[in-house]
Amino acid sequence: MSVILKAENISKQYRLGNVGTGTLGDDLKRWWYSIRGKEDPFLKVGGVNDRSAKATEDYIWALRDINFEVKQGEVLGIIGKNGAGKSTLLKLLSRVTSPTTGSIKTKGRIASLLEIGTGFHPELTGRENIFMNGAVLGMTRAEIKAKLDEIIAFSGCEMYIDTPVKRYSSGMTVRLGFAVAAHLEPEILVIDEVLAVGDAEFQKKAIGKMNSLSKGEGRTVLFVSHNMASVKSLCDRGIVLENGLSVYEGGVEKAINFYLSNEKRIIPKDLSTVENRSGTGLAKFKSFEIIHTNGQTIENVLSGDTVIFVFTLDIINPNKNLNVDLGFSIHSPDDELISVLYSSYQNEMMQVEEDGRCIIKCKIADLPYNEGEYIVKGRIECDKVESDWPKVPLGKFNVVKGDFYKTGNLGFNGKSKLLIKGEWDLIN
Amino acid sequence: MKQPENDWLYEISPKRKVIDLNFKEIWDYRDLLILFVKRDIVTVYKQTILGPLWFFIQPLFTSVIFTLVFNNIANIPTGNVPPFLFNLAGITAWNYFNQSLTQTSSTFRSYAGIFGKVYFPRVIMPLKTVISGLFKFGIQLSILVIFYFYFLFQGYELQPNTNLFLFPIYVLMMALLGLGAGMTISSFTTKYRDLTVLVGFATSLLMYISAVPYPLSEVSGKIPELAWLVKYNPLAQIIEGFRYMLLDTGVFSWSGFFYTLAFSISLFLIGLVVFNRTEKNFIDTV
Numbered sequence: 219m220s221v222i223l224k225a226e227n228i229s230k231q232y233r234l235g236n237v238g239t240g241t242l243g244d245d246l247k248r249w250w251y252s253i254r255g256k257e258d259p260f261l262k263v264g265g266v267n268d269r270s271a272k273a274t275e276d277y278i279w280a281l282r283d284i285n286f287e288v289k290q291g292e293v294l295g296i297i298g299k300n301g302a303g304k305s306t307l308l309k310l311l312s313r314v315t316s317p318t319t320g321s322i323k324t325k326g327r328i329a330s331l332l333e334i335g336t337g338f339h340p341e342l343t344g345r346e347n348i349f350m351n352g353a354v355l356g357m358t359r360a361e362i363k364a365k366l367d368e369i370i371a372f373s374g375c376e377m378y379i380d381t382p383v384k385r386y387s388s389g390m391t392v393r394l395g396f397a398v399a400a401h402l403e404p405e406i407l408v409i410d411e412v413l414a415v416g417d418a419e420f421q422k423k424a425i426g427k428m429n430s431l432s433k434g435e436g437r438t439v440l441f442v443s444h445n446m447a448s449v450k451s452l453c454d455r456g457i458v459l460e461n462g463l464s465v466y467e468g469g470v471e472k473a474i475n476f477y478l479s480n481e482k483r484i485i486p487k488d489l490s491t492v493e494n495r496s497g498t499g500l501a502k503f504k505s506f507e508i509i510h511t512n513g514q515t516i517e518n519v520l521s522g523d524t525v526i527f528v529f530t531l532d533i534i535n536p537n538k539n540l541n542v543d544l545g546f547s548i549h550s551p552d553d554e555l556i557s558v559l560y561s562s563y564q565n566e567m568m569q570v571e572e573d574g575r576c577i578i579k580c581k582i583a584d585l586p587y588n589e590g591e592y593i594v595k596g597r598i599e600c601d602k603v604e605s606d607w608p609k610v611p612l613g614k615f616n617v618v619k620g621d622f623y624k625t626g627n628l629g630f631n632g633k634s635k636l637l638i639k640g641e642w643d644l645i646n
Numbered sequence: 647m648k649q650p651e652n653d654w655l656y657e658i659s660p661k662r663k664v665i666d667l668n669f670k671e672i673w674d675y676r677d678l679l680i681l682f683v684k685r686d687i688v689t690v691y692k693q694t695i696l697g698p699l700w701f702f703i704q705p706l707f708t709s710v711i712f713t714l715v716f717n718n719i720a721n722i723p724t725g726n727v728p729p730f731l732f733n734l735a736g737i738t739a740w741n742y743f744n745q746s747l748t749q750t751s752s753t754f755r756s757y758a759g760i761f762g763k764v765y766f767p768r769v770i771m772p773l774k775t776v777i778s779g780l781f782k783f784g785i786q787l788s789i790l791v792i793f794y795f796y797f798l799f800q801g802y803e804l805q806p807n808t809n810l811f812l813f814p815i816y817v818l819m820m821a822l823l824g825l826g827a828g829m830t831i832s833s834f835t836t837k838y839r840d841l842t843v844l845v846g847f848a849t850s851l852l853m854y855i856s857a858v859p860y861p862l863s864e865v866s867g868k869i870p871e872l873a874w875l876v877k878y879n880p881l882a883q884i885i886e887g888f889r890y891m892l893l894d895t896g897v898f899s900w901s902g903f904f905y906t907l908a909f910s911i912s913l914f915l916i917g918l919v920v921f922n923r924t925e926k927n928f929i930d931t932v
Binding site: 232233242245309310311312313314315316317318319320321322323324325326327330336337339341342346349350353354355356357358359382 | 657
């Protein structure tokens with residue numbers, strides 16, 4: 219397969235703060251350097267794009283020396299947390315702005331779905347807006363005309379197609395916009411989380427369309443998302459961006475693992491210093507972490523994945539035989555109790571025979587939580603007597619939508635906390 | 647796998663050539679241009695009662711005021727031509743230029759939203775402004791024609807000139823001047839907005855040195871030391887030439903005509919180059 223898009227050393231610099239007299243000074247300096255044939259002095263400065271730190275310089279590199287190639291028919295996922303430079307990269311790719319250094323070469327038309335419904339005019343009817351929007355996205359009138367019926371049918375707005383768009387509900391506007399965008403036929407398609415629109419039924423349709431575009435029609439797609447599950451199901455390869463730098467490039471599975479483990483370098487909290495706790499103190503929580511089956515400490519888990527909760531305990535053991543019953547509970551951020559599990563529920567008693575430190579692991583397969591943040595609390599009983607109950611959380615974790623049903627289908631109800639699955643039968 | 651470099655369809659890079667115009671690309675987007683023009687025309691009078699009639703009102707009232715002030719009070723002679731018609735002709739031409747200039751001069755800022763989301767040749771936007779302006783110009787021209795016949799039936803001896811065949815060129819010159827100046831201003835205002843403040847009152851002042859409410863000959867007669875200001879003003883040449891061909895009044899010279907044509911084309915090209923240099927990165931600063 220041939221290379222259809224090639225990015226070489228692309229960087230983008232932005233100026234922080236307001237454009238004012240300061241920028242005029244910099245512009246004059248830049249101009250003075252350029253007429254003497256020297257390099258732009260401000261390209262040498264600029265901080266790393268770390269949003270958590272306080273800015274120390276006036277210029278910042280939103281992207282720094284990004285290199286990648288995309289082959290014909292490939293679906294490339296671009297992942298990274300907020301502020302990693304994903305959107306900047308997309309802006310460069312869609313030619314909204316140009317890079318400060320480096321170049322992007324392409325062999326095909328690039329169309330981007332950064333925002334849908336661009337160019338919609340509220341006074342025009344749906345039909346007129348389809349033409350308008352299509353033309354803005356680079357289609358010719360003839361191309362739109364050929365697909366008009368298909369677009370209208372896809373949008374599900376047949377009834378209102380000759381009504382001005384300002385009378386549409388916001389959902390209808392979005393659907394119409396997506397319908398136009400989905401019927402574009404560029405060689406390279408750039409998609410930025412447009413899937414997060416519309417109702418469940420429409421999302422399903424949209425994801426199906428995305429799938430058929432990339433898998434069925436062999437379109438080259440660059441896909442940017444926070445949603446690891448859809449990245450996993452759509453993409454072949456992934457690039458992980460962090461603070462404007464490309465930190466990983468490779469197969470999509472590995473890229474996602476890299477991203478999940480790398481997003482925060484996790485230091486387990488030292489729980490032994492917590493004062494606010496009750497119990498005899500024979501066995502006390504020392505630390506808590508969640509690890510992936512590959513042994514890496516993680517804070518982000520995919521729903522449906524298998525994870526291991528690791529509790530490290532400090533033991534003061536006077537009678538050399540302690541029956542430890544470890545329990546933990548999982549809460550939503552607003553402290554709603556979701557699950558409780560004690561080892562005794564499963565008739566598992568941990569027999570601890572020595573002083574010092576011990577580690578108790580609990581493997582949870584097919585994690586049934588929907589995306590969101592979860593808090594873990596814990597309590598220990600030794601021989602039916604409360605040994606330790608810290609009143610603060612042991613830790614927390616973040617669930618990212620994953621393939622819980624093992625079908626590639628993510629489910630669409632974002633509101634329910636707990637995922638269930640069943641076996642289905644039809645009896646006639 | 648080796649591939650020749652020139653295989654690439656296009657390259658996105660920070661390099662700036664002086665003239666980096668891709669006419670083929672603009673041609674590819676012609677449908678978009680047409681749609682924008684249509685959209686402009688259709689949406690202007692949605693939900694108005696008088697609709698396109700509003701286009702009549704402004705030039706008519708301005709002409710009445712000009713006639714009262716300049717001809718009845720200041721006694722500026724207009725030859726055989728009724729003063730009202732004289733003013734109306736000048737204002738019609740001036741309006742087209744003025745509209746082209748003021749609307750294109752805010753291109754980057756008013757369309758920042760759409761420019762920030764998708765790529766298409768940016769120059770489409772000023773072009774569509776000038777083209778849809780033609781529509782308004784056409785309507786205003788039609789009322790000029792109506793009054794033309796009205797005064798003809800009133801017994802005035804009115805006659806267009808053989809220069810009338812230059813009409814399309816005059817329109818083109820107005821468009822080019824408006825575009826050129828507008829695109830330049832628009833490019834300079836993406837980062838520093840100072841010029842926008844200027845545009846509003848500069849255009850209204852410009853009107854007075856562009857021979858709109860008086861004939862060119864009046865200036866050289868009454869204030870000869872400032873006559874150059876009007877004489878070398880391409881707009882004054884256009885307005886005067888416009889009235890000359892329609893009403894056969896005033897002076898016309900081929901040297902003035904070609905001077906204006908050359909000026910318009912140069913200004914347009916300058917505007918295009920400046921606009922092109924700006925369009926790549928303006929979204930970062932606008």
